[in-house]
Amino acid sequence: xxxxxxxxxxxxxxxxxxxxxxxxxxxxxxxxxxxxxxxxxxxxxxxxxxxxxxxxxxxxxxxxxxxxxxxxxxxxxxxxxxxxxxxxxxxxxxxxxxxxxxxxxxxxxxxxxxxxxxxxxxxxxxxxxxxxxxxxxxxxxxxxxxxxxxxxxxxxxxxxxxxxxxxxxxxxxxxx
Numbered sequence: 001x002x003x004x005x006x007x008x009x010x011x012x013x014x015x016x017x018x019x020x021x022x023x024x025x026x027x028x029x030x031x032x033x034x035x036x037x038x039x040x041x042x043x044x045x046x047x048x049x050x051x052x053x054x055x056x057x058x059x060x061x062x063x064x065x066x067x068x069x070x071x072x073x074x075x076x077x078x079x080x081x082x083x084x085x086x087x088x089x090x091x092x093x094x095x096x097x098x099x100x101x102x103x104x105x106x107x108x109x110x111x112x113x114x115x116x117x118x119x120x121x122x123x124x125x126x127x128x129x130x131x132x133x134x135x136x137x138x139x140x141x142x143x144x145x146x147x148x149x150x151x152x153x154x155x156x157x158x159x160x161x162x163x164x165x166x167x168x169x170x171x172x173x174x175x176x
Contacts, residue, residue: 019079026085032148033141037084074129086141093142094153
């Protein structure tokens, strides 16, 4: 299933200038603000003009099972991975923050996850398989109950989050 979602993407080799950047959207479209990672993937895939980066980032909607994408992502040989998910870090709904790997582990302790496996475990597997620098872009949810729409604060944050992700992908890219 994960292999099919990547549509036959191939790795770009091991030189830092040719290694890909991967953006993973995580969430459940049926749980209000938890859909934000998936919705961001839709927005990023639909943005025009193209990224203007070489290679272009791989944007992958993982749904609520990001662990299914560890092997396909490893085949892309990324140098950087950005995981996008809603998470409660005590901010106002719609606020977003970039978390480093150690912060991801701290953030995951004591939190209720809507995913099959804890996100920190998926991040660890991605790190072992890829050696990539991995960060989490967390968006503070207002509600994550089944059957809810995304909240107004999270919807309003969407354009700013899209711009943030586009800028994140440009960092360390040759010619960016």
